[in-house]
Amino acid sequence: MRLRLLSQANRLRLLQRQRWLATTSSTNLAQQQQQGERNESRGKRDYNGLVYGAATLAGIGAGFLLFNELDKPRSSNNIITTSTATVAPPALDEEATARLWHTTKRNDLPVYSVDEVSKHNTAETGIWITYGLGVYDVSEFAPNHPGGDKIMMAAGSAIDPFWAIFQQHNTLEVLQLLEGFRIGNLPQLEAAPVELEHDSPWSQEPKRHALLKPTSERPFNAEPPIAMLSEKFLTPNEYFYVRNHLPVPTLQPEDYELELEVEAGEGQKELKLSFAEIKALPKHSVTAAIMCGGNRRSEMTKVKPVKGLSWGAGAVGNAKWSGARLCDVLRQLGVQPHEQLHVIFEGADLDPTSHPYGASIPLSKALDPRGDVLLAYEMNDQPLSRDHGFPIRVIVPGTVGARNVKWLTRIIVADHESDSHWQQNDYKGFSPSTDWDTVDFSKSLAIQSMPVTSAICSPMPEEHVKVDGDGFITARGYAWSGGGRRIVRVDLTSDGGKTWHVAELEQEDLPDGRHYGWSLWTARLPISAEQRQTQSVELWAKAVDSAYNVQPEAFEHIWNLRGVLANAYHKVKVKLV
């Protein structure tokens, strides 16, 4: 179904509403997610043709070395049950064959359900993983895993999504090593649900990468394992966190129209821009981290429960966004600077009452060339995916994710903020003593620019970390501040703040006030004799931005009933080996 968006707005809203009302069943999207990549080959319902690579998340170089050392001879009957494997093939064919192992049922081994596998996710229960149809017990291997405890991200579940990212593991040696740990098979994949919920507003949801761990499925909200985040300065699109408030609308570029209205202040009253017209405007790119207002909420919750999705520290990603500059479009309309005006954005995603998702920003931000607000159609040089706002979303660098409206269909210059729920009664900060009896949303400022924050991505909590020859361990993570404020320092401590170590930063060389991308950081931290003895250490990270704002130490005094703005020191306890 194609929708003519603006001229047919009423029809769209009516349709969406019918879908909402028709939704009675709530088929488990998690099941669909688990199948993830699998669904891409639906019909064949096996893994033929999928070539998964294999790599650890860290220490890839070291990994190959160790894998080679561990590569002991294995009996052929322990490896191959395919019918063609009776004659030793040449090397290349051997690897091609090895790539089929995990997609082939081993009749000599039992069948385990996904549920059964999921119970084996610690050293105590044994560490099982699956790859394709294969079930593997890697308990013995895990302590020697070159990437350390990173393997535990997949404990009790599939390694497929990780190896799909790190294809360097796609070698005969690794596949042989893995098959040596095989203990069983998964059952045949179940057929996809017969009922596709054609009338549900959720029926058009896009497929998601299995690395995205949902905190909510309808609407879809998911973050990647945070250890993935510090690996790449630009977060790959496929596992960039997704924060949807409503079902994902289906828009076609050829039908797309962006409606602009100037309700208040100077300027041409109306303009409609097609997708082609937006793409024909001067193209501008900006690196910007987008962060959910609720990022790290799960840590704040430990102080006292809050309302909201239980995000870890992965509700953030950094991308290169490209599109037309909103300031160019507004100036073309004749819009003039005015301190009291706002720019309202509406998306094509509709709530059950047919109201669109909406948000607003001050006109001063929208008009400022240094504000770098974009009508974006590309993310990391790729067209936006449907989950990220295809075909057009607004990117408001330095500003909380909630204002970066996806599936953008309407822009209004007005003398008031958006009256949407998300602008008026959500995404606002409150005093720690404000509760649901006393809260008055009208008294608080809608979050725009975000405060300084940082997170330790590696090591992960409870990860087993090797102390190096000099008595140090290495930590990595991200740091970011809103409003274009550059990160100027990240301090790490391994002794509860007695000594602080300044991290090395990886960041763009951009001026303050326009530094919208995040900074990745790396620090080597000393481990004391006592910590070696107790085999335990807690790491703390805190960042400083160009306004010399710092993170608060703890969540206690920044707690708020919505669990937003959770930017206290990030503290991670790890095990030493």
Place this chain on the structure above:
Amino acid sequence: MRLRLLSQANRLRLLQRQRWLATTSSTNLAQQQQQGERNESRGKRDYNGLVYGAATLAGIGAGFLLFNELDKPRSSNNIITTSTATVAPPALDEEATARLWHTTKRNDLPVYSVDEVSKHNTAETGIWITYGLGVYDVSEFAPNHPGGDKIMMAAGSAIDPFWAIFQQHNTLEVLQLLEGFRIGNLPQLEAAPVELEHDSPWSQEPKRHALLKPTSERPFNAEPPIAMLSEKFLTPNEYFYVRNHLPVPTLQPEDYELELEVEAGEGQKELKLSFAEIKALPKHSVTAAIMCGGNRRSEMTKVKPVKGLSWGAGAVGNAKWSGARLCDVLRQLGVQPHEQLHVIFEGADLDPTSHPYGASIPLSKALDPRGDVLLAYEMNDQPLSRDHGFPIRVIVPGTVGARNVKWLTRIIVADHESDSHWQQNDYKGFSPSTDWDTVDFSKSLAIQSMPVTSAICSPMPEEHVKVDGDGFITARGYAWSGGGRRIVRVDLTSDGGKTWHVAELEQEDLPDGRHYGWSLWTARLPISAEQRQTQSVELWAKAVDSAYNVQPEAFEHIWNLRGVLANAYHKVKVKLV
């Protein structure tokens, strides 16, 4: 001596240098300061003609009531020793006479030195104050003082400067009450030093208000008692903190010239502007708080010593500044936006090597109309005083005080920051573990925009505070953040953070990003039964700005070797009565 500044720059520098070299004696400027107002009537060397008012700092209304109640009959020989006081005069004459009491020596009472008086500054030693020539023992009165412990600001010293501000106390009743506590006389004022140090660079220092308590005298640096700060939204010029780095230069408006140079980027290469030409440009006003980078350093020092002047929380003030906009001047020169350029400011104040005080800001701030950078010639509608940069200083709203260069004589658009000591090797932040052995100033960002902060101005530390009938006490203070970020909330706690109370704010209604003035706040805080019993409570204040940045809890983890950016929670212990 008049100086033709720019055309005669070399001569000026030479002169200043000679003065530096000639300075061998170091006459105590504190003595000069103590005399403060007195020097204004030098020659007569007494207080005739000075009409001091009298008021408490708080509860002025209540004050009059209580004063009237306390106004008991006193015997005339206890009051008047002037020769004309033998006949009861009419009411008006009586008041005129009373105004002479404190400037008249009482021959029936002993003489005490300033040193002796200064020893009586607590309840234990007795509370003595001086007013004019009179010495008064107000130990009995102090607990009943309508303004509470505010009277202790003057304990052991002169009330003259306080009463000069709060002239509402200038009534017969108050003067009679005071004279009743008289116990003695100060000695005759000493003659001014015979040597006026004509050749010293310090010989031209302006007179300062006695409320300004110096943290350093040469150069002059001083702050008012912080209880004064929360009294007025616009800080009165006379006790606005002074932060000088060098001797105060003497400039004459008719000789003044501002030299502009465009070294890098586009624009007319040179321009000279006279004082009249600057005043002829469109006049623009902005309310901006100016804060020293070292404000509240004395609190940070308690964690571990730092290098720098020991500022309290009074190295900040809020004023309405007026002048020409720098962006207008730069645009007139044809200067275009350029992310890599800086604007360097030089003052007429010279160091011993004849280098001027200097600082720089990014060109983006200088060119932005929302940046509100001014070539200011007025402070609270008065011409700048010499201590505040007469005739012209640059006001860089939202930016650390050090970049608000006074006695501005030169502006350079350049491809580098100012190479001055104060830009390169001072006013920078560092990690708590950076010490003087490891510090590398080139690695740290020069402070520009300041982080969010707040302070409790009233009650003062150890002040005796009355709990009201409802079981509450009232606290007042200021809050501010740099970069034009509005204060959105100030939280107070009287129970160590278990419960937080949101303060009422007094602030301008200006948009975020351009909200450069401070916010004054007032909060009523509950006192528990236990706190009443122990007669003690500690109050904490923390502010939140529009980017939802918060203050750090404590100084331990923001400590830095220069003691700048001291913006932890402000904590004040008070006594309850």
